[in-house]
Amino acid sequence: MKILLALIKKEIKQILRDPSSIVIAFILPLISFLIYMYGVNLDSVKVTIGIKNDDNSPEVATLVKSFGHSKYVNSINFDNMEDIKTAIVRSKIKGAVVIPNDFSTKLSRGQGVNKGADLLIITDGSEVNTANYVQSYANMIANQWLITSKYKMHLPRPLINTEVRTWYNPDLNSHYFIVPGSIAITMTLIGILLTSLVIAREWERGTMEALLSTKVRVIHIVLGKYIPYFILGMVSMAFNVFLCVCIFQIPFKGSYLLLFLISGIFLFTSLGIGLLISTVLKNQFMASMVAMSLGFMPALMLSGLMFPINSMPVFFQYLTAIIPPRYYISFIESEFMAGGVNEIRLANAFYLTVLGLILFVAVYKKTQMRLEK
Amino acid sequence: MIRDFLRRVIALMKKEFITIWNDPKSRAIIVMMPIMQLLIFSNAATMEVRNIDTVVLDRCQSVESRELLSRFKNSSRFRNFYYVYNEKEFQKELDTQKVQIGINIPNDFSRNIKSKRGANVLVVSDGRQTNSAAIGAGYATQIISGYNAELTGNTGTQINPTVRNWFNPNLEYKWYILTVIVAMLSLVSTLILTALSIARERELGTFDQLIVSPLSSFEILLGKSIPPLIIAMSLTMIMVGIVIAFFHVPFNGSIILFFISILISLMAIVGVGLFISAICNTQQQAILSVMTFMMPAVLLSGFISPIEDMPIGWQYLTYLNPVRFFMVLSRGIFLKGMEIEDVITNLIPLIIIAAITLTLASRTFKRKLG
Amino acid sequence: MYTVTIKNLTKKFGSTVAIDNLSLNIEKGKITGLIGADGAGKTTLLRTIVGLLLPNEGEINVLGFNPATEKDKLLEGYTKDGKIHLPLGYMPQKFGLYEDLTVIENLRLYADLKGVTHDFDKMLEFTTLAPFQDRLAGALSGGMKQKLGLACTLLGNPEFLLLDEPSVGVDPISRRDLIKMVREMITPETTVLWSTAYLDEAHNFDTAVVIDKGKVIYEGKPHDLAPTPQEFENKVIDLMGGYNKEESLIAQNYDYHAPDVELTVEADNLEKRYGNFYAVKNNTFKIKKGEIFGLLGPNGAGKSTSFKMMCGLARPTSGTARIMEIDIKKNPERARSNLGYMAQKFSLYGSLTVKENLDFFALAYGISILKKDKKVNEVIEVFGLKEYENTKAEELPLGLKQRLSMAAALIHNPPVLFLDEPTSGVDVLTRRDFWNHITSLAKKGVTILVTTHFMDEAEYCDRISLFYKGETIAVGTPTELKQQAGANDMETAFINLIKESEK
Structure with a gap:
């Protein structure tokens, strides 16, 4: 326990000393929100x-x-x-x-x-x-x-009048949709891109050899990376939600408790992807390239945020099943706009948990305790 | 003099190539990742709304209501229909995202049609998917008015629009998204390749040795920018080849203009990447800075929403954005056959951006010596 | 009683045999020195003993455990007499300090990781790191980093200490401190396995093990081999195949074609100030063509900062330097083209092979493409890198990395050579070879500015400047300095002169 605590403390200090992790967790979301709110217009395109x-x-x-x-x-x-x-x-x-x-x-x-x-x-x-x-x-x-x-x-008189109603977002205000989506993107960035570097860095800089010659066990190394970035992610999440709801006045209909709980599960899953990439590749250049390609870009393109999953060819619809942001986006949009739909909460939380656990086991198995396999 | 210069630059270029290219794993990642993404995203990403699942509450159960529903079933847009018998079930299907559209036909539907009083149909869409909701509801409305026109017997005057979609007659979404994806993927690869190059040397302590060598800042700049440029250029050309050969998107412009435009666009991006690299001390800082640049740059490139539609201040901001011009050029030449004068208008800002960022980069890594 | 017994150990990397059927016993309660040429397999042996590498064949028993399967038990502490004891402490060559954590934070981290208490007062006092507690580890000088690494390793009083070249790049005073630190922190039951390139250090140990090509070639008391450190060095050299001084091929092929100037290197009032702190103060010297000028001083005295300013890597706060009469501030690129530079920290490209690295530096320094291959092959031959030609630089043992750096610095026949601790971590044979080349080059007219921590090497210098706390405290020939300090050897002279300036 003490070992784990020491590793966590170390990692948090490193996070706080590097301005870039702070930028990605707090500044970039702010910039994105500003762009979505005031820059681009997704509603009635003129x-x-x-x-x-x-x-x-x-x-x-x-x-x-x-x-x-x-x-x-x-x-x-x-x-x-x-x-x-x-x-x-x-x-x-x-x-x-x-x-x-x-x-x-x-x-x-x-x-x-x-x-x-x-x-x-x-x-x-x-x-x-x-x-x-x-x-x-x-x-x-x-x-x-x-x-x-x-x-x-x-003109002929029409016989049928169609009345169109849009539930959950009656004015079709795209801000209500894109701003929560942007939270999901930030979570993905912290979970996958930032953490894809952190184990690779220890191998590149040679600190891993010293760590391996102490009492440190696999579980310490693994949790020692999961927990600090989980904390960073959740703090960033809270900041994001605050901006979203209090500053930009995006209505929130759901439960804050469940929002944070399921966001936590999603973060756990994303961290798994990032850390797995880092553990396997042990090289920051390759890790960042792969994290971009397998983590970030699919989160943008295949998660249902930009392109409806239903419209994809069947094979690709199945493919999205292994993309964690897909579940999270479905959840967060619904939690913001519709509020308490228990089926949606449960189903998405379940899939995220399963993926998260599989990834956790993979990270655990792939973590090496020697300089060779 | 010039021979010394070339020798040094070539030496550095060779070294850069070896570092990123010699490791088979790294090579595979650089080449395969973008191509794999191109193949997946281009097939998956579409804004067209298809396979709409629908919940139907038909309180009327008449010939007319069934006729109307059969129009929906015959439409290729709509997929599954779930019939429910009360409002509660209707709402539940929508709540749980099982369906995207709901059709509610009141019990006086048939009666009102027959008495020519005008019947009502309620179409409900799921606003949580804001975009698809609007589009899906649009399709539903079209089908209903089509049925309406049949009932009224198509009499009376009307406007018959003939639509011609230039450069993409069938409005194939793939044609559009492919050019965007190719541009995005080369953007990502180029930025990562360049942004990490100096930051990596700083982090591992090899940059000092480079500075002490007779290589001038300008030579280092050349040696550092040409290899990523060549790799990114080849990668883009491979992707364009795939787009033409496998996706059968017609190439309407001049190949030479296209090549030059891509090259200059990538140069501007290389400039941004190297500038980021020059101000960062670690690879983590570099990669996260890339992200901080890329997100706004893509959002404000005209890909998400047209630039003309932004507030005027933001429109001016996009003039600083190389991605904006990159997108306009790649799409413009590829699909629209943009001519030389228009290409040049878009190239000038890119050249300016490249010049500024590259100069800043070389200035910055000199100044950072402390 | 043996702490370690090794039977018929073989370790291969691909087809390369690093450890070849090696058998060795390490006695409990003794300090054993591990000596060997670069690439002899010292680091591999230590890593295998700790369990970081798995043997291909053979058996190892460390404190009753098999490191290949029971590594965890070797690293797990136990409580005895109310204190926590660790079975094993290992200090890797490149000790894993977190450069973005402070000194005290590193200590706390490793104390927690080893499950021992936060009781650092004695440790900080020993290492003289107490005043720098809150400094980032990345900002420490090389010697201080080594001390901090050793301090982290000593936490929890391990029964068995394995130190992989802990004294590389450490000045003589700090080196004595390190040895003293280890001797005082251990109990009579503690076993130490200490790999080193300093033979005077090894001569002091209880046992010496010399390995070569993955085999033990000598095992016994150093004093049995030779009574004095100097003779011990010669004996070890004989064991390793003997050194026969040949005419330096590098010098032979060298042709001096730079303009003939009298003063090739000049430092003119060089100063570097950080706030109120002077890293280098009022540094002025002039070096004549063909002179070997040594810069000596303890770690953190400002040698490396001076070096960096001299070659334009750091901007002087005031003053300037001239190389071949070209001002480094006004014309950095031209000045540098006359320079061969070897940095203290290995700074060649790890992912490139030996040959690719040399190819790069040859071309970068303006050797024509036609002559390049010949030159590169020649340098590879001369520095004994033929065998490693296609090995990635990051996979080389420390000593060979140094050789490669030296080769890269020399490849373009520069009229001026700046060598910052060129022989740190290099085996004794290669060091002699290095100096043979350096002195022969100087005879051909090459000016050499060098720093070193081997005091015997200081004797090769024509003139020495002794540097302390950013200032020059003495300049002169080695004989002059010894006279001034009233000492017989350089090491004593060094220590005396520094003590004197303290007053």
């Missing part, structure tokens, strides 16, 4: 589109105007297709709407054989997300205009 109007009827001019007044788009008027093309290549506009010269004629014809008027919507397909926005915004604006225009009498 896109810039070009408009080319070939129809000079006064009624169509109001359509062009309604593009100009929409809160979803900025519009720029163009006279020829060449300019539109250049502007799209330069990413000045993300798409364009072309109103053909027979637009109003076709509309006033109303019911008949040639139902409706054509409208050309061009998008910049190289950015698929914005292309989708351009499509649906252009459609929406045109249709809304149609309802208020003089052609409205030709």
Whole structure:
């Protein structure tokens, strides 16, 4: 016990003396929060589109105007297709709407054989997300205009009204989603990237040989690394939650006790990944490369934070089962937005515990007590 | 004079190569890790919402409600349907994330359609997955209005939009994400390779020997930046090759312009990496600084949300961000066939960033002698 | 009574045999010196005894335990007479001090890891580390680090001490302290196995074991072999195959083509100040072409700082230095191109092989590609590195690392050589060889600035500057200094002069 305590104290001193671990635990989360809150806009993306109007009827001019007044788009008027093309290549506009010269004629014809008027919507397909926005915004604006225009009498009355409700996040405020997600990323960074270096460092600097010639046992070495970084992670977690809830006013519906408990389990699992990498590779360069590739990047790409897991091909859906952040993100989002859903808490905590224990055993088995295997 | 210069730089480059390249384990990690990630992420990462699981509460149980649901079943977006018989079960399926969308059809649905009074359908989406919720609900609305149009018999006037998606006719998400992933992976590799190079020498005490040798700061800078540049460049080209050969993404631009743009982008990133390395004393500091640079740089690169859509102050901030220009160039030339003048406009900031960071790096490691 | 019995031990790394069918008994209560050429297998033997490496064949018994299977028991303390005793204490060559922890924090850590009480007063007093308790271990001088490492090893009064070259890089005064520390901290029952490159040190021990190529070639009382340290050294050299002085190949192939200047190295009022503390104060000297100038002084006197300022690694607070009349402050790169530098701490590339390291330094110092291979091969030959040509530098034993560093510093025929403790941890044969090259090079006109802790080596210098607490306290030829101190040998002169300046 005393040995363990000594190792923990040593590690904590080392953490406190190196500003970089403090930066990763406290400054980087703050920067990320600021960017998510005030920098990037993930909600109603306002896109810039070009408009080319070939129809000079006064009624169509109001359509062009309604593009100009929409809160979803900025519009720029163009006279020829060449300019539109250049502007799209330069990413000045993300798409364009072309109103053909027979637009109003076709509309006033109303019911008949040639139902409706054509409208050309061009998008910049190289950015698929914005292309989708351009499509649906252009459609929406045109249709809304149609309802208020003089052609409205030709419109059929809808039989079914769809009412869309979004539960847990009625305004679809992306901050509520991305900020808790960012906590998960910070936890992953501390758990995997920071700790992937700490055992490798002892081998590189030669302190391991001295440690191995004392009473230190495998369990001391293993816990002596788990515990200090666990503490650092949990303190950072508390700081993150404080920022999140008190400063940035992200509503929290769940239980703080369970939030910290399950975050603790997740941290335990991430630490397992980081320490396993460090123990096996014993070289900081390789360890950091692997920690990035097997730890951090999957946490970003495969965890469901950025890309929905359900949409992945089946094989990759199974693959995400071994990625701990996947469970944590599912839990933390639900805990923040929905509150007490016991099934979600239990299922995710269970998987995380199983993964964490497997990793712990692996770290334990791989820790060498000699200079050779 | 020039021969001495070359000899020294080549010597250092050779040494750098041996350190990172000779160990088979290290070599495997440098090459295989990014390629493995490319193959996995490109297949897995999609913003398209598919395989939507749905809970259905059909209180009406009429021909019309079944007709409506069959439209959903025929859609490729929707996968499993769970039928429940009360609000409580409905809520539970959504609460536990078993489904992403709920459809609630009231018992007067059929009656209201027949009497042409207008019927209501409630679509509930799970806001915890904010993005997919909006998209999924959008699909549901589309299907319902499609059914609506069938019922009204498609009469009346309407606007028929024709959509043309330039450079990516079917809006394949993969085309887009592949260029982003390639850029991200080369960013990560380049940064780690360079950021650790000087910090490692400092930590292990070999940097003194290097400074004492006749190698000038400029020569050290060259010797330290060219090997990672070559490795990162080859890696990027391999990845681009994979993207073209295996994922069949059409390459629309000029290969030469693309090559030059990637090279200059990577140079700017190498500059950032070396600058980080020059100010750090240990490898831990270097790798964590890389992270501290990379997170904001990626978030503010236009990948997460368009730059034009940011507050104006933040937009100016992105001019300092090499990743921003890197992304614009790689996507622009690859998919959009960007022309030379546009390429140059984007290259100028990168050249400035490279010049500044590289100068700072060489200044800094000299000053750190104490 | 034997503390250690080893029967037919063999240890291989891949196809290399490090320990070859070795049998050895180490007597309880004795200090046994382990002597051997670089790469003879000393460190491997110690590591195998501690259980850090597993033997391929043979048996080892340490205090009744088999280290291969019962390593834990050897490191587990037990209580006797109300005090905790440890069976085994091992000090690795590169002792694992945490450089980002302070002196006292390192002591506390290792005390806790060994399960002994925090009673450091005596230890701190012995090591004279008491005033530096709160200094980071990374900021200590080389000698002080060794003392701290030894202090950590001595915690818990182990029954059996294994010390892997504890006195490498330690000045004569501190070296005496170290030996005194060990002698006073141990009981008559304590067994010590002490590997060393200093034969005067080994001559004082109860038993000497000389190993060569993984085999024991001599085992017995040092005094039985020779009555005086000097003769002992010669006898050991004979055992190791004998040293026959040949003409230095390096010097032979050396051609001096630098501009002919009279004063090749000048230090002009060099000063380095940290706050109110002067690491180096008012340091002025001039070295003539072809002179061997020795910088002597205890650890922490400011020798390395002076060295670093002289070659532009550290910026002087005031004053400057000139190499071949080029100002190091104004023109660091040009000044350095005239310089061969060997740092105190091994600073070649661990992940590169011997040959790759030399290739790099050859090219970096401007040897043309065509001549490079010839030069590298020549240096490998001369420094006896042929066998290790393709070994990674980090895997070399200490002595061979030093040889490699020396080879790298010499490869480009520099007119000026700065050698900071070039012979630390190098075996006696190689040391003689080193000095043969150094003196022959000086005859060819190479100027050499050297620091050393081997007082016999100081005799090779043309002039010596004695450095203490950042200041020069005496300059002169070895004979002059001895006269000034009224001593017969350099070691006594060194100690006397320092005591005098203390007054």
